[in-house]
Amino acid sequence: MPDARLAAARITSVDALRGFSLLGILVVNIAFLASGYRMAGMAEPGFDSSLDWVVRWLVTLFMENKFYLLFSFLFGYSFTLQLDSAVRQGRAFVPMFLRRLGGLLLIGLAHAVLLFPGDILTTYAFVGIALLVLRRVGPKTAIVLAGLLTLVLAFGFLMLALLAMVGLDASGTVAEGTAEAARSDTALGGVFWQIISEHMRKLSLIVLLRVLFQGPAVLAACLIGLAVGKLGVLRNLSAHKVALRRLQWTGFTVGLAGAFVYTQSAWNGTVNKFLGEAIDLVTAPLLAAAYAATFLRVLPYLPRVGRALAAPGRMALSNYLGQSLICSLIFTGYGLALVDRVSPAVEVLMALAIFTVQVLYSHWWLKGHRYGPVEWVLRFLTYWRRPTGQRRKAPDSAQTV
Numbered sequence: 001m002p003d004a005r006l007a008a009a010r011i012t013s014v015d016a017l018r019g020f021s022l023l024g025i026l027v028v029n030i031a032f033l034a035s036g037y038r039m040a041g042m043a044e045p046g047f048d049s050s051l052d053w054v055v056r057w058l059v060t061l062f063m064e065n066k067f068y069l070l071f072s073f074l075f076g077y078s079f080t081l082q083l084d085s086a087v088r089q090g091r092a093f094v095p096m097f098l099r100r101l102g103g104l105l106l107i108g109l110a111h112a113v114l115l116f117p118g119d120i121l122t123t124y125a126f127v128g129i130a131l132l133v134l135r136r137v138g139p140k141t142a143i144v145l146a147g148l149l150t151l152v153l154a155f156g157f158l159m160l161a162l163l164a165m166v167g168l169d170a171s172g173t174v175a176e177g178t179a180e181a182a183r184s185d186t187a188l189g190g191v192f193w194q195i196i197s198e199h200m201r202k203l204s205l206i207v208l209l210r211v212l213f214q215g216p217a218v219l220a221a222c223l224i225g226l227a228v229g230k231l232g233v234l235r236n237l238s239a240h241k242v243a244l245r246r247l248q249w250t251g252f253t254v255g256l257a258g259a260f261v262y263t264q265s266a267w268n269g270t271v272n273k274f275l276g277e278a279i280d281l282v283t284a285p286l287l288a289a290a291y292a293a294t295f296l297r298v299l300p301y302l303p304r305v306g307r308a309l310a311a312p313g314r315m316a317l318s319n320y321l322g323q324s325l326i327c328s329l330i331f332t333g334y335g336l337a338l339v340d341r342v343s344p345a346v347e348v349l350m351a352l353a354i355f356t357v358q359v360l361y362s363h364w365w366l367k368g369h370r371y372g373p374v375e376w377v378l379r380f381l382t383y384w385r386r387p388t389g390q391r392r393k394a395p396d397s398a399q400t401v
Contacts, residue, residue: 007053012301012310012315013066014234017273018074019309019359020295022316026065026323027059027351029149032118033327034347035340039118039202040177043267047343055344058206061256061263067279068120069288071316075401076225077234079131094132102127107321109373115324117202120318122216124401127219140346141226146223149216150285154278156212161274189337215327221285237296244293251290258283283379310353315372317401319358326354375401 037044043056063385085094099125108121136140187198234239258279265276300308312319329335330350331342342350371379371387378401379387 015310015313018316019313021067021071023355028063030347030351034331037181040181053346060103065284066288072221073225076222078228080229100382101125103378115328117199141229142223142227146220149220154281155272157278164270168381188332188339190333213218247293248290251286255283255287312358315362318372318374
């Protein structure tokens, strides 16, 4: 295969992995978009059947805290592509990337206030600054820093568990209690200003969690992506088959074991939840890495799956925001106001249906456009000029969130 075709295949595989990550994120996020209780860290009281709990356990075990790490890994990897592209084109990378981060911040804030306070784009905007500072570190240093961040975070959750053991409630940044969750449901099912007010209230409650916990976890995953990008692993997967097999073996054994402990503890009180979080912080990245290694190794044998997932992956930002918009129209007073009226099993089916629509829409849109609609806006904010709208000859992963 000529070099150009090899490059296109590599980019397609990265876009397909990004699309796969979007599906996992939606399956997890839809539960939080559909219920004030889930946003408060509790199961929806109206759904307590065996099937409801099986679905909650399976989603928590296999998906929760895994796919946002995979998405963050790809953010760090794409950072290296953007950096290399700027060098080849002779562009001043730092001011360009800072404008891009500013655009992400604005889009993320609008997303958090209007649609989903669990937004991750604002986190990426601040983590991106750290990546700029660390862009010259070597791959080994990046991996060591990621490991240290993860261990410090795990220690932090152990300390929270200890505080909870001695009777100090350190969970107030997330857990609102039953009464607060019921109030949240009422607000989310209300009119526009009530929904916005509830989103703002949740943002004020989780900001500490974002600064102290999600931000460092995202940065650790981005640093792994940075290291992989600098090592060129994804440019020649066939040369790293042994490493990928070891990653699969370790990830699926240690990662699933940690995920099982986390799942078992997630619904059994504050102390157990924090202890489970500490274990999950260390093991979830391994399971996410095993997912990625398996996906990339299997993808050449499933070209149709790769092509199907690559399109939504190329429009990852538009589709991520679109997921929140569609779910808001279903679950909040913006539309049907079905908050806490849909069972966990139906939520998963709805997520699969939404993503299927996004796959079809992405393929249709990219037939006539070079970028997704929100990607177009972000590119305009990045370069301060109107992006060309013609269809591109080959996909370019470098400018995808």
